[in-house]
Amino acid sequence: MQILDGTLVSAHIKEQIKQEVIDWQAQGGKKPHLAAILVGNNPASEAYVGSKVKSCESLGFDSTLLRFNEDITEAFLISEVNRLNDDEAVDGILVQLPLPRHISPDAVINAISPAKDVDGFHPISQGKMMLGQPTFLPATPYGIMLMLEHYNINIDGLHCVVIGRSNIVGTPMTILLSRNTTPGNATVTLCHSRTKKLKEIVQQADLIVAAIGKPYFVTADMVKKGAIVIDVGINRIDDATKKSGSRLVGDVDFDNVAPLCSYITPVPKGVGPMTICGLMKNTLLAAKQKAQVSVGS
Ligand code: NAD
Numbered sequence: 001m002q003i004l005d006g007t008l009v010s011a012h013i014k015e016q017i018k019q020e021v022i023d024w025q026a027q028g029g030k031k032p033h034l035a036a037i038l039v040g041n042n043p044a045s046e047a048y049v050g051s052k053v054k055s056c057e058s059l060g061f062d063s064t065l066l067r068f069n070e071d072i073t074e075a076f077l078i079s080e081v082n083r084l085n086d087d088e089a090v091d092g093i094l095v096q097l098p099l100p101r102h103i104s105p106d107a108v109i110n111a112i113s114p115a116k117d118v119d120g121f122h123p124i125s126q127g128k129m130m131l132g133q134p135t136f137l138p139a140t141p142y143g144i145m146l147m148l149e150h151y152n153i154n155i156d157g158l159h160c161v162v163i164g165r166s167n168i169v170g171t172p173m174t175i176l177l178s179r180n181t182t183p184g185n186a187t188v189t190l191c192h193s194r195t196k197k198l199k200e201i202v203q204q205a206d207l208i209v210a211a212i213g214k215p216y217f218v219t220a221d222m223v224k225k226g227a228i229v230i231d232v233g234i235n236r237i238d239d240a241t242k243k244s245g246s247r248l249v250g251d252v253d254f255d256n257v258a259p260l261c262s263y264i265t266p267v268p269k270g271v272g273p274m275t276i277c278g279l280m281k282n283t284l285l286a287a288k289q290k291a292q293v294s295v296g297s
Contacts, residue, residue, distance in 0.1 A: 010273035032287035033062040040070035085113040092118030092283040118282035141173040143274030164211035165192040210251035220256040
């Protein structure tokens with residue numbers, strides 16, 4: 001069994017991005033600039049945005065963090081997104097999800113300019129991804145593909161079972177795994193909360209992507225010997241042995257599943273750092289594409 005080490009792979013990819021930024025600036029390009037919007041003070045969201053901003057600093061990107069109170073209106077948030085759309089200095093925009101219940105995430109995501117949609121959530125990005133056209137790929141599934149690529153894991157013809165059908169993880173994951181690319185060419189089954197005989201389906205998987213948001217959902221009796229397991233889940237559970245009183249676990253019962261696997265991602269330090277790599281690669285691409293458009297116009 002080999003651990004797929006997100007910290008290690010992301011450090012490697014970040015070195016490449018850093019060098020690309022240096023080369024880009026040497027050719028007269030400007031620093032990529034990511035603008036992040038955080039609404040409210042959900043501690044998990046604070047931590048995610050914080051690490052994205054920190055990554056920008058370490059890669060030589062500019063970043064702006066806009067923080068708003070939980071009681072802002074949807075109209076105000078959309079006007080702020082529009083302001084960033086029009087801001088020539090900004091290359092990429094991310095709105096940290098989840099948003100407060102009174103704000104429609106779809107309305108806000110739809111307001112982001114597709115040219116700055118570095119999370120890859122906009123319908124234009126997702127539509128292009130579905131058609132196999134160049135675009136910003138959703139950061140988490142993109143990061144997982146980068147991880148498979150880094151370890152040279154051949155998934156050609158494998159049966160991949162994705163559990164969870166969210167628009168940001170599960171559903172786009174099925175598309176990337178099944179595309180005619182390397183890595184890719186997998187045969188994919190998507191399971192969700194209404195799936196019947198889920199255990200029997202998962203037992204057939206050569207590769208499992210767990211994106212459910214329920215601690216220890218995937219247990220050892222669901223996993224075929226030699227399977228590859230990618231755990232996307234981030235769940236905080238009580239743990240009296242920790243100073244904080246809690247710790248993070250994935251959607252997979254790691255201790256019991258890992259001995260069965262050929263490869264497995266841990267939580268933390270698995271998919272999480274890869275998501276940031278996906279975001280950073282998209283932001284650099286956005287900066288380069290914007291520069292090309294300005295030269296062309
Ligand atoms: P979501 O809540 O939008 O979707 C969860 C999915 O799980 C749903 O599609 C639902 O159908 C499915 N599901 C729920 N109960 C089920 C059941 N009993 N059987 C089968 N399917 C079931 O969640 P999401 O945004 O896709 O996130 C999933 C998890 O991944 C969360 O823990 C989230 O925190 C984590 N996440 C991690 C990263 C990362 O970078 N590591 C990024 C995004 C999300």
